Amino acid sequence: MNISVPVSWLREYVKTDITAKTLANALSLSGPSVEKIEKRGNELIFELEVTTNRTDAYSIFGIARESNAILNAQSLKSSLVKPGGLNLNLDPDKSKPLLLDIVIKDKNLCPRFTAIIVDNIKIQPSPAYIRNRLSASGIRAINNIVDISNYIMLELGQPMHTFDFDKIKGAKMTLRKSQKGESIKTLDGNIHKLPEGSIVIEDSERLIDLCGIMGGLNSTVSRRTKRVLLFTQAYNAQAIRKTTQALAFRTEAASRFEKGIDLEGVLPALSRAVYLAKQTAGAQIASELIDIYPDKQKSKTFRLNFNKLNNYLGINLEQSKSVQILKSLGFQTKQNPNQIVVTVPSWRTQDIESDVDLIEEIARIYGYHKLPSKLPTGETPQTKESDLKEVISLKNALKYLGLTEVITYSIISKNLLKVSKRSEKNSVELTNPLTEEWQFMRPTIIPSLLKVISENR
Structure with a gap:
């Protein structure tokens, strides 16, 4: 999903003196990718691409939270300020409240x-x-x-x-x-x-x-x-x-x-x-x-082993650095000698499902570009020969016999359906076809073949 983020709005919640371009580069390196920076009137706009699993970043404050964590990890001075009124007293101002x-x-x-x-x-x-x-x-x-x-x-x-x-x-x-x-x-x-x-x-x-x-x-x-x-x-x-x-x-x-x-x-x-x-x-x-709110959202807790973390990263990352990164992202942590007990914040419960997801969070904020680039060593894994090999051989044989392979859509128009002599009532019709050419699932391949022949005389 793409979102537009006015930079002045973003700066209201992430306090930093760095330039918009530096901020965009930092985000793209370790978080949602800034596809372009556009000027509309007097306002700079970040056009960001946010992956589907990161629903917490579909907002200005969500991007501010990400930005703050990334900048601090890169030793760039930054602080996060929450919007006003999030914990307002919601008692009635009137002595006789309205009922609904x-x-x-x-x-x-x-x-x-x-x-x-x-x-x-x-x-x-x-x-x-x-x-x-x-x-x-x-x-x-x-x-x-x-x-x-x-x-x-x-x-x-x-x-x-x-x-x-x-x-x-x-x-x-x-x-x-x-x-x-x-x-x-x-x-x-x-x-x-x-x-x-x-x-x-x-x-x-x-x-x-x-x-x-x-x-x-x-x-x-x-x-x-x-x-x-x-x-x-x-x-x-x-x-x-x-x-x-x-x-x-x-x-x-x-x-x-x-x-x-x-x-x-x-x-x-x-x-x-x-x-x-x-x-x-x-x-x-x-x-x-x-x-x-009948069923309260349950918090998730995972144990992250430091040895497993370092094996995945390929480096020996300081334990305090791992804890600092997780805390900057809103995770609650409790550090033991060989592991961290991590509680996931409510806004990340949908995409954090195991300790490996925590490793990914630490790796991206630390910076993938800082991790060693090494090709795997050892024997190349042997895979079972694909059944497609025989299919490809058969296709080649048919081609040399003078036949032509035709690849067509399995969705056809109403006119092509008539060619098949199948009634609309007995056919599968799409609820929201993108075009009149793609309205019905074809009952047979023959109408599609006839269409190809008519268009390639």
């Missing part, structure tokens, strides 16, 4: 759901720094409340929603699977006929959210909005993925939800959103905090 009934039909659909109502909202344009950062990241600014949700997603990697509380009929939200024949009009004005099993939210009368992808138009925040529901959550990643595939509809939020969200980061993101709403819209907390 939340029902989650299946906890597997939504492992964590947090929400809070704020009122006294003044809808207006966002401050310039928010508008500029959203624009530099490729997102259009709308108003000070809607912009907060996009800002939090880019900053912390946590998608969130903002609803006009007064548009939620019956002050009730039920999260469930969609049923056959249901549809919803989303914020972009498009009507989507939903596949069964999509995660949706309904109020007492109608659907108001296509969860994890886009909110409903009927609950949108407008210039008349006075009371807002802010909510952050984590959804079943497989369910989100299936819906985006079925609808051919992927958003920035869906791209993050379908790869998995840090459950422990959900509440701090909501807290940060309230903090920004107070700053930019004069918000007051008008309800108790809702935090539905």
Whole structure:
């Protein structure tokens, strides 16, 4: 996944005096690769490629955390500063809190759901720094409340929603699977006929959210909005993925939800959103905090043997250096004479699965370029002769007999399907074909061969 990172925004959280180019080189050497540095107006933008397993780095603060660890390992002065408001007191500002009934039909659909109502909202344009950062990241600014949700997603990697509380009929939200024949009009004005099993939210009368992808138009925040529901959550990643595939509809939020969200980061993101709403819209907390979190995320602990570490690296790395690197990445460590006991931070539980992953973390931050480059010694491993050898021999024999090999797609168009005399009803049709040429799985190779002959006369 590629993300755009405004350098000035990044520098708000990673304090260092080095140049943007030096920072980009350091990141590319030991972390997410900076594909290019682009200037948009007065802002420098890093275009980064982040591997799919590193969902923790799909945000400005995630990249700041990486940058800080890498720079310190390279003896470049740096410090990490967290965004303000991550641990805000979320007690109501009103003596009579508003009530909202939340029902989650299946906890597997939504492992964590947090929400809070704020009122006294003044809808207006966002401050310039928010508008500029959203624009530099490729997102259009709308108003000070809607912009907060996009800002939090880019900053912390946590998608969130903002609803006009007064548009939620019956002050009730039920999260469930969609049923056959249901549809919803989303914020972009498009009507989507939903596949069964999509995660949706309904109020007492109608659907108001296509969860994890886009909110409903009927609950949108407008210039008349006075009371807002802010909510952050984590959804079943497989369910989100299936819906985006079925609808051919992927958003920035869906791209993050379908790869998995840090459950422990959900509440701090909501807290940060309230903090920004107070700053930019004069918000007051008008309800108790809702935090539905039935199965707490379990921490992972591994034992890393120093001898194993050094055998993998090919060097004798100081034990204190290994511990320092892991701590800089947010891991908790307890050092014993021959090993480290390492507890994985919540934002890395999805990709750290063994002590070998810890070795990889130490190696990349230390610098692969510092490790010795030696070719393996000893006998070359003997492999069993491939069965493809006989296939290749047969192909060569047929070629010398005057035959021509044809390689064609197993997906064909509706017109080619007619040639096979197989009805559409009895054929396998793709749900979201990329083109009209690739609509059906071919029942026989004959239509494809006829097409090749007709085009090569």
